[in-house]
Amino acid sequence: RELHIVFDMFRLLRSVCGSLWPRSGISVRFYGAGSGATTKLFIDGDFVESTTSEWIDLHNPATNEVVTRVPCSTEDEMEAAASAARNAFKSWRDTSVLTRQQIMFKLQNLIRSNMGELARSITLEQGKTLPDAEGDVLRGLQVVEHACSVTSLQLGETLPSISKDMDTMSYRIPLGVCAGITPFNFPAMIPLWMFPLALVCGNTFVLKPSERDPGAAMILCEMAKEAGVPDGVLNVIHGAKEGESAVGTWWSYECHNTVFGHQQLPGIWCCCGSRLVNLVLSHHVDS
Numbered sequence: 274r275e276l277h278i279v280f281d282m283f284r285l286l287r288s289v290c291g292s293l294w295p296r297s298g299i300s301v302r303f304y305g306a307g308s309g310a311t312t313k314l315f316i317d318g319d320f321v322e323s324t325t326s327e328w329i330d331l332h333n334p335a336t337n338e339v340v341t342r343v344p345c346s347t348e349d350e351m352e353a354a355a356s357a358a359r360n361a362f363k364s365w366r367d368t369s370v371l372t373r374q375q376i377m378f379k380l381q382n383l384i385r386s387n388m389g390e391l392a393r394s395i396t397l398e399q400g401k402t403l404p405d406a407e408g409d410v411l412r413g414l415q416v417v418e419h420a421c422s423v424t425s426l427q428l429g430e431t432l433p434s435i436s437k438d439m440d441t442m443s444y445r446i447p448l449g450v451c452a453g454i455t456p457f458n459f460p461a462m463i464p465l466w467m468f469p470l471a472l473v474c475g476n477t478f479v480l481k482p483s484e485r486d487p488g489a490a491m492i493l494c495e496m497a498k499e500a501g502v503p504d505g506v507l508n509v510i511h512g513a514k515e516g517e518s519a520v521g522t523w524w525s526y527e528c529h530n531t532v533f534g535h536q537q538l539p540g541i542w543c544c545c546g547s548r549l550v551n552l553v554l555s556h557h558v559d560s
Contacts, residue, residue, distance in 0.1 A: 310341045312487055312511060314350060315494045317357035318504025323350060329484050329513065334400030343484045346510040354508040358450040358477040361505030366447040366475045373473045374423050379500035380469065381417040384410065387496065391461050391489050398486035399460060406461075410489075413465025420473040427474065447475030455490070457483035464490045468497075468507055480509045487511055 311328070313320040323344030331341050346354075384391070392406035401409065432441045453467040460483060468478040482490035490509060497507050 312341045312343045312491065314344070314346060314354070314511065315491065315507070315509035316350070316354045317361075317508065318498060320491075320495075321350075323347070323511070325350070331398060331485065331487075333397060340397055341488070343487055343511050345484075345512040351510050354479050354510050355450065357505035357508050358479050361503060362447070362450055362477045365472075365477055365503060365506050368475065370423055370427055370475075373475065374421060376501045377417060377420045377423070377469060377473050380497060380502075381414060381421060383496040383500055384414050384417060384465075384493070387492070388414070391492055394488040394492055395460055395486065398488050399457065409459050410461045412459075413462040416465050417469045420469045423473045445474070449476060450479065451476045452479045452481070454481045455483055457485040460486040461489040461493065464493060472497075472502065472506060477506045478508070480507070481512065482509065484511060484513050 311322065312331075314323055315321070323346060325344045325347050327345040328342040329345065330339050331343055332338065333340050388407055388410050391410045392403050395401055395406035395409055396403055399406075427445050429445055430443045435441050451467075451471040453464070453471075455463040455467070464480060464482060468480055471478045480490060487509075494507060494509055
């Protein structure tokens with residue numbers, strides 16, 4: 274009798290979870306019906322099917338149903354994303370700050386209007402309750418709203434007559450291609466900490482979301498494209514440890530050219546996981 278009660282409670286819980294964790298995918302662009310659906314890459318403005326032979330099954334925590342299969346991006350796909358970002362930077366860096374600000378206005382409006390879709394994706398893949406998932410999105414949205422104040426944030430400084438016939442001026446200019454690796458616990462908030470601020474300041478971006486819940490990041494890419502972000506400015510690859518190592522190796526190479534290569538730089542401060550810090554520093558132990 275007790276066993277029957279347990280089974281009845283399990284069936285009730287599953288029926289309740291079924292309304293919170295939908296069986297079908299959030300977006301036909303990223304997920305199809307059934308276990309054969311795959312998560313796409315986002316390279317040079319296009320959602321691309323990976324050619325990899327290695328895939329990671331992503332399960333719905335409530336039902337253990339396979340939601341999607343996440344690719345472990347190949348080296349060629351990673352390089353394609355990095356090359357697209359480098360090429361896009363050549364023109365994006367010269368875009369006016371007002372143009373970039375207008376894109377952020379559109380992006381924040383799209384995120385606010387589709388907060389429920391983003392929250393459902395997080396719940397489907399990661400298992401947060403819908404209110405908690407909406408809070409995840411909201412905290413990221415606040416950073417996008419902050420990025421809309423870029424016209425003030427990008428102001429330089431001047432000091433006239435620092436000496437006879439001498440004035441000083443400072444400018445805030447784009448750095449180049451940026452990269453971000455995000456954890457699984459805040460799949461919308463942490464990507465929104467990264468790429469909106471990088472983009473609004475004139476940089477391009479390569480994102481590697483967690484392989485455990487990449488759906489929110491992919492929806493944000495679609496919103497960024499709709500908001501007017503040019504092709505190649507934002508790119509997304511997928512994978513597990515190998516993908517992180519590839520991003521770290523590639524990023525350390527960029528640092529060597531743009532940061533470590535500067536002879537008068539006294540040091541660099543890293544704020545990220547220890548594994549990535551060790552990987553980057555191992556490439557520049559003599560720098």
